[in-house]
Amino acid sequence: MINKPEPVKIGPHLLGIAGLSLDQVHFILDTAEQFVEVNTRSVKKVPSLRGKTIINLFLEASTRTRTSFEIAAKRLSADAINISAGTSSVTKGESLMDTAYTLQSMSPDVIIIRHGSSGAPHFIAKLLDKTAVVNAGDGLHEHPTQALLDLLSIKQRLGRVTPLKLVMVGDVLRSRVARSNIILHRLLGNEVTVVAPPTLAMKHFEQLGVRICHGLNEGLKGADVVMSLRMKFEYLKDTFIPNLDEYSRLYCLTEEKLKELAPESVILAPGPFYRGVELSSELVDGPRSLVGNQVENGVAVRMAVLFLLSMGRGGAQS
């Protein structure tokens, strides 16, 4: 008798990469790859989530992630509603708990939340029993769909997700993208290096299984994937770096450097990014760049996540 493998399930929420198994990661990627095809059709819409209601609760500024989730929901034929901080009762002092309860009372199937506080999605997930919660970025904590779309972009270009040498350059400390990618690539068994001055690449990164390099050249050597993280210049007063000129002199990624140190590497940047400070325009627009693929795959990965979470609740039509 043949034992059929247990079908992989996703859910009830997607709060982070932490908590996902390798099987779940592959399942999401495989599903996303199917949706990549949908996005190339002239009619980019499937009826999978017809009749489902998806709320985009974005309590922190965002363009690409919010738009990406909204398009993903619409291409699955779900009804997507956008709520942003400025137009919500949050401005009237409503607590997140009450906002979550109020929204759940309207029976949405999924609430996608972007919030400035780490753990906010986990907090509402504990409160809600009928609605799936998707983390679209919480404070400095996680941004799981970003890490998944990064991985899909890498897989498409390099034909593998492991073994890989991943190097992240920039403000790793205040980046939820960095955290999700660290967890994801450590799960895959990949070698992860962070490159930043010690003010940002704090020693505790080592305990997350990450190699720390303060020099760009040393860090880049042999990289398969280079990820450029936004230097949060609005926080310069936090004194993590002296100024952007010095930062860029030490850490700006250029084609010349990559050609020398990691000739086969691809480059990702979750954006927004500062050309000429974090990475050169030549890189962003050049052949190594996966920047465009990232945005494109963002829709497919988010379609996969929304689809699988709804399916986990027994509602989606496949």
Place this chain on the structure above:
Amino acid sequence: MNYQSDKPLLIKGGTVVIPSAGLEDKRDVLVVDGQVAGIDRPGSFDSVDGAQTYDISGKILTSGLVDLHVHLREPGQEWKENIETGARAAVAGGFTDVCCMPNTKPTNDNGQITSFILQRARDAGLCRVHPIGAITHAQKGQELAPLVELHEAGCVAFSDDGYPVASSLMMRRALEYSSMFGGILAVHEEDKILAGDWSMNESALSLEMGLRGMPGAAEDIMIGRDIELARITGGRVHFCHVSTRRAVTLIRRAKEDGIQVSAEVLPHNFTLTESAVRDFNTAAKMSMPLRSDDDVDGVLEGLAQGVIDCISSDHAPHEADSKNVEFDKASFGIIGLQTTIPLTLEKVRQGKLSLMRAISALTDDPRRCFGLPMTGLRVGASADLTVIDPLQPFVLNKQSNKSRSSNSPFWGCQLTGAAESTIIAGNFVYRASSDSFNPSCRTS
């Protein structure tokens, strides 16, 4: 049974723990007219005429427990707690004396507020409440509060509570000024600039959770500073809620150097590590934060060796709404009056702390830290006593909780050990067997 205060009370059959005498043995204790009249071998007082017998076989009798660090929230935040509900939690937790922090609204920075607190404590009549006055006006660190006025009104120590005195000069002045009447400054030590806008300990876990962490050094630096200021001024510093191993090292050295410092540790800081905040558990968010395994071991060793003088609860009631929010927005603090005994006894059972040392850290040592009268198990002293049942299962829940708030990471946990009764001047103010309060404490 009901005991009548005008008759002698004979407490029999228990194990008496008197740290100052090195005594941990079966003794009978006779209480007459609210005072301890005798402590002697079992049976010694059996012939005393008309004595009512209170049998505490299998239980422990100690001097009344003292908590140097509680928040009673009155005046100003009575929805969290008031002096009466806080006093109920205190005596149910075995405490005969509590010292309440000045971060009320308005701040206890003048004699009138102090008098109000004392009056409300007398109205409640459950335990002795000793107010702590502010060091600076409105805890703002800008101008000294009238320390003599506060002292005369009944404040037993001074503190700006959650606000460390940021200015070294102000701290120096406060130490110098208060030294003229032997005042004690009880300080929350945190370099606020280094600490930043934190919500947990700084560590790999805070990095992973994306929460801003406070490094232990932010605490240690200020402890180091105030040791030096105590050294040059001769002032007396009491370090609140010490949470790092490094701080213990600094305090040990200061004591070896003869500098007048004392220190307290909170049960949760020797029980829980920072991992309790995993999954963004706001019930475990507090200031000082829960720290590393090594820090937990360090403060416990410091307590066992007497480098840390005493155990306080930092009972900090907060309404559920202030905890049912995003982690970084949640209020700091947990209630602790009723979990101090079981959490401390857990360390005794684990062999990390002797029973004698544990009792000393809850009775005589805190009294010494703040210069409170040495009541309790001394012949001729006021019979302020606590009977502890070390084997009593205890769960902090809706039924057992006496505080107005329920913010505790130990809520619903199976603990062992509880106060069986709390006695002030010979009167039972609380008895667990009947879960009854008797407001008979007339002095504060």
